Amino acid sequence: MAKAEEIFSTTTSTEGTSENSSTNEAVERANPNPSKERSFFAWFDKNDGPIERRLILKLDFLTLSFACLGFWVMYIDRGILANAYVSGMRSDLKLFGNEFVQLGSVFTVGYATSMIPATLLVTKVPAHIVLPLSTFSWGLFTMLAFWAKNFSQLAAYRFIIGFCEGPFFCSIHYVLGSWYRPDELVRRAGIFYMSSGAGTISTGVLAARIYSDLDGALGHAGWRWMFLIGALCTFPIAIWGAVLFPGALREEKRWFMTPAEHTIALERMRLVGRSSPKGLPFAWSSVKRFFGRWHWWVLVPWNIIWILGMGWWGQHILWLRAQPQYSIVQVNNYTAVSPSLGVVFIFAFSWVVDKWGDKAKIPLFGFVTTMTFIASLGFVLYDKSSIQWKWFSVSIGYMLVSLSPVIYSHANLVCAGDAEERAFVISSMLATGTAFNAWVPLFVWPTVEAPRLFKGYTFTTVLQPVYFAFSVFVFVYSKKKMKQEASEKIAAEAQAIEA
Structure with missing residues (x-):
């Protein structure tokens, strides 16, 4: 940060821009006052200067291109198992019991195991090295x-x-x-999370095409080709990330930024209280610091x-497969319905929260949990609900998932002042939830009870009002604590100046 401060100290500001006396080149400051009046579709804040806008565009392209492509292909590689299962893998590998849900749990255990240490690792080892390597590996x-x-072997x-x-x-x-x-x-x-929906859509459509065109090709079943083609889509994206992904902001300037852009990037985060990694050790003292604050204890549950x-x-694919009127190709295609609508939900929810901020969160979560409650109830009342009700449930199945950008962005904001804690809390949120998701489905979603799955759908229905009530608490409590922390910081700074 010293280098950044040196640049700023040689700069005089006039309405957001200044002139460097040594180069006679206009040097811009970061926007210190984002407008409270946000246009719904405006991409930049009206107070952002030309260099800051250029920086944002670079970040959007370089960061989001790899993030979205990587997440897209991740959902293909992850989700292809279900399509393979209903496309012949079940009989070929003799998976006639609960092996399908067990394969999901095995995957989940691996997923949860690496999450926290790997996310903390990117505070030390640049993310533009860690993430492309992990992408190539999966x-x-x-x-x-x-x-x-x-x-x-498959497990x-x-x-x-x-x-x-x-x-x-x-x-x-x-x-x-x-x-x-x-x-x-x-x-x-x-935008990043929309790519998960795109990946799920692609999985269903791709699986249907592979099964219809390649089943039996070179003596291999269609479901096997699903895994191979998914992998071949992954390798170029890993290479793309190794070359172009910028990783996290650090004190050292990356190749894609000019010195002025790097200075503005550092200043932008300083203005919002966002800290850079301090290179703290992976030690017990760090863990005590993370658990000593309220963030983990509220956000993780x-x-x-x-x-x-x-x-x-x-689980909806199992209901679709149980309908005799749908062929295997149709089942694979129909799995694209829910994530297709999910992309729309993600777009709408993200833009609404960016437009109206915190005051939009409680109404949004209330709407989503209510809709999910009604939809899951259609499967609880399996023998009494119509096929139209069940199709409504299948169609909006991705709605609750679509809250992800709001949830993890909220965590990013409340942990802004500590980069290592931010990495730990965000990874703990997903890792701990995923750890529960490794064993709970074995009891509430047993494959042998498909397609009714009464225990699982009852479980989902009950969780919706619980989740909404907890969300109200999180948003109210977070707002209170952040105000308190901001006041304490201002008081400490004033006391330091007086001293």
Whole structure:
């Protein structure tokens, strides 16, 4: 930061711009006053200067291109298992019991295991090294699943795929939180998360096409080709990330920024109280610091309830497969319905929160949990609800998932003052929720009870009012604590000046 301060000290400001006497070149300051009047579709704040806008565009392209492509192919590599299962893998590998839900749990254990250490790792090792490497690795083991001969081999591959995918989601949110202001963050997180819906859509459509065109090609079943083609989509994206992904903001300037842009990037985060990594050791003292604040104790339980509540939509493929009027190709295609609407939900929710801020969050969460409650009730009343009600449930299954950008952006903002804690809390939110999701489905979503799955859908229905009540508490309590912390910081700074 010393270098940045030296640049600023040689600059005089006139309405947001200044002139460097040594170069006669206009040097711009970061926008210190984002407008309270936010246009719904405006991409920049009206007070952002030309250099700051150029910086934002560079970040959007370089960061979001890899984030979105990586998340898109992650959801293909992750989700292709369900499509393979209903496309012949079940009979070929003799998975006639609860092996399907067990494969999901094995993947989840691997996913949860690497999440926290890998996200903390990117505070020390640049994310533009860690994430492309992990992307290449999960693609490699997805490819190996093409040759799986039995449940044990496939389970081993799925564990490693989950382990390699663990760093991606939380680390991307950490990276976004190191570049963007609060008024910019949610929509970027939304664009990032829209790629999960795009990946799920692509999975269904791609699986249907692979099955119809390649089933039996070169003597291999269509479901095997799903894994191979998914892997071949992954490797170029890993290479793209290794070359172009900027990683998190650090004191050292990256190649894609000019000195002025790097200075503005540092100043933008300083103005919103966002700290850079301090290189703190992975030690017990750091862990005590993380657990000594309220953030972990409030945000982690909140996320556990959300993750357990949203798991219902992944079971809908089993209901579709149980309908005799739908062929395998149709089932694979129909799995694209829910994520297609999910992309719309993610876009709308992210833009609404960026436009209206905190006051939009409670109404939004109330609407989503109510709709999910009604939809899941259609499967609780399986024998009495109409096929139209069940199709409504299938269609909006991704709605609760679509709250993800709002949830993780909220965590980014409340933990803004400590980069390492921010990485720890965000990764803990997902890792802990995922850890619960590794064993709870074994009891509430047993495959042998499909398609009714009464316990699972009842569980989802009950969780919706619980999740909404907890969300109200989180938003109210966060606002109170952030105001208190801001007042304490101002008082401490005033006392230091007096001293």
